[in-house]
Amino acid sequence: MNDPFRNQVPGLESPAARLAGVTPSDTADLAFPTRAIAVGTEGFVQLITIAGDTGRVFVLPGAPFPIRARRILSTGTSATDIVALA
Numbered sequence: 001m002n003d004p005f006r007n008q009v010p011g012l013e014s015p016a017a018r019l020a021g022v023t024p025s026d027t028a029d030l031a032f033p034t035r036a037i038a039v040g041t042e043g044f045v046q047l048i049t050i051a052g053d054t055g056r057v058f059v060l061p062g063a064p065f066p067i068r069a070r071r072i073l074s075t076g077t078s079a080t081d082i083v084a085l086a
Helices: none
Strands: 019-021 036-038 043-049 054-059 069-073 083-085
Touching: none
Parallel strands: none
Antiparallel strands: 019 083, 036 083, 043 054, 043 069
16 A cells, blocks of 8 residues: 555654554553544543553543553443544
């Protein structure tokens, strides 16, 4: 594929280049740190940020929620169909 942006340095405001479905886990980090998360059904997402903070955010489907997360916890997460974007 000819990517006209391949020589550009991506910033946090750039569109995501990676995505992966998330299975929330209380013990395992994500395959990569996120730039944002998206959900299929609204609800809370309990997570650990890349800085090590633990918190819970309410996320709605339809728009990515910008957050740099390293782990999505199963305990405290009620949203489903979570996708990690980076």
